[in-house]
Amino acid sequence: MTRLTRGQRRAQAKLLLKMGKAISESGAPAHRLESSMEVLLDKFEMEGAFFSLPTVLLTTLGDEEVQRTYMIKTSPKDIDLAKITDLSGVINRIHDDEIEIEDAYDEIKQIRDAKPIYSPGLIIFAIGLASASLAGLFKGSWIDVGVSLMMGWLTALIIHFSSKHSQLSLLFTPIAATAVGFAAMTISYYSKSIDHFIVSLSGLIILVPGLGITTAIRELSTGHLVSGSARMAGAVTTFLLLSFGLALGFMVAIGLYGTVEIHKLMAVPDWFVYLSIFTISSAFTILFNAKISDFKWILLTATIAIIGSKLAGVWLVSPFSSFAAVLAVSIAGNIFAWITSKPASIMHIPGVMLLVPGSIGFKSLEAMLDNQTLDGVQTAFSALLVAVALAVGLIAGNLFVPPRKAL
Numbered sequence: 001m002t003r004l005t006r007g008q009r010r011a012q013a014k015l016l017l018k019m020g021k022a023i024s025e026s027g028a029p030a031h032r033l034e035s036s037m038e039v040l041l042d043k044f045e046m047e048g049a050f051f052s053l054p055t056v057l058l059t060t061l062g063d064e065e066v067q068r069t070y071m072i073k074t075s076p077k078d079i080d081l082a083k084i085t086d087l088s089g090v091i092n093r094i095h096d097d098e099i100e101i102e103d104a105y106d107e108i109k110q111i112r113d114a115k116p117i118y119s120p121g122l123i124i125f126a127i128g129l130a131s132a133s134l135a136g137l138f139k140g141s142w143i144d145v146g147v148s149l150m151m152g153w154l155t156a157l158i159i160h161f162s163s164k165h166s167q168l169s170l171l172f173t174p175i176a177a178t179a180v181g182f183a184a185m186t187i188s189y190y191s192k193s194i195d196h197f198i199v200s201l202s203g204l205i206i207l208v209p210g211l212g213i214t215t216a217i218r219e220l221s222t223g224h225l226v227s228g229s230a231r232m233a234g235a236v237t238t239f240l241l242l243s244f245g246l247a248l249g250f251m252v253a254i255g256l257y258g259t260v261e262i263h264k265l266m267a268v269p270d271w272f273v274y275l276s277i278f279t280i281s282s283a284f285t286i287l288f289n290a291k292i293s294d295f296k297w298i299l300l301t302a303t304i305a306i307i308g309s310k311l312a313g314v315w316l317v318s319p320f321s322s323f324a325a326v327l328a329v330s331i332a333g334n335i336f337a338w339i340t341s342k343p344a345s346i347m348h349i350p351g352v353m354l355l356v357p358g359s360i361g362f363k364s365l366e367a368m369l370d371n372q373t374l375d376g377v378q379t380a381f382s383a384l385l386v387a388v389a390l391a392v393g394l395i396a397g398n399l400f401v402p403p404r405k406a407l
Helices: 006-025 030-044 081-095 101-113 120-137 142-162 172-191 196-203 210-221 225-257 272-287 292-315 320-340 345-353 358-369 373-400
Strands: 048-052 056-061 068-073
Touching (some): 006 030, 006 081, 006 101, 030 048, 030 081, 081 345, 120 196, 120 272, 142 172, 172 225, 210 373, 272 292, 272 345, 292 345, 320 345, 320 373, 345 373
16 A cells, blocks of 8 residues: 555545535436445555535545544535536546546536526526426327426426525425416316316426325435435425425316316327437436436436336236336446446436326325325325335345446
């Protein structure tokens, strides 16, 4: 073991802190962050520990005799697959001695300060595209798909404009839910041609915290109790805000129009599933800020998730069909990471996003709003079981194909 100077150790510690903060702010969960930092700790032959929370990163570096603890405030942000990919590349190059520490500082700063690949207008369009695609997957009609496209754009515009105001940004979730709920009921009342629950769910799908709940359960099951609990609390709070806003929108509409019936028209044809795989992969590429070169991998994982779920549903019931589908996604993502040296998150996150129990949670809300409390509680429990199945499936995939120690 080469004995390093104090200056060299400080440089390594500084790099670890900068990298840890950058990974945390790119949207990576606790277990991903810690496994990535272990690669650098092993490379530097340094003792250390990382304790990650959604808004803070605690780091201890050094042995028992000379040990320092750092607390770094982080700003929680949406998942950014481009930054996760670039940071993973820097870690790999440090591990392979292809980059000096000083140059790594500069690259980490450039990655952190990089602007999104896609323009706000394209992001707004992608949210609407995702909403329309999911309306078809929820067995809505062609009219439901069209109206869901508009509701997705309405949600996106509210998110975009509220982000420019500090106080309004705290309330965009219930505001969007209220606006979408009222608009869907209004269109349903006058057109008598849409299922306003499918339209509302599809229009708000970008805000439904199904991925957050699944990630929280995975963190809890891998021993990250504090981070998992905090993420679960945040996801449940978001769902409650959505529920409040949607109930308010429905209540205002019912007060104006009276009872509004659900109008079930002929569902979109079966081939729409294959079209939606392409469209939703395009939307996820933009929404997760993935590089265009990674679109083909997102398309592949979307195909595995949707087709795998349908095939598994022939032999298995929920939540076991979801477990089988996410197991395939997990294995495929790990194989992808070994072949390309890119982070498995590129395939795991979009694949899991298509399987999360957001729609089941909304069905629970629908039942409760209709005063069917018992059915609502039972459906909510089913949603929780699906989330557990997804978390277990992701971990089980590591038994078949061990993951790379990277993002």
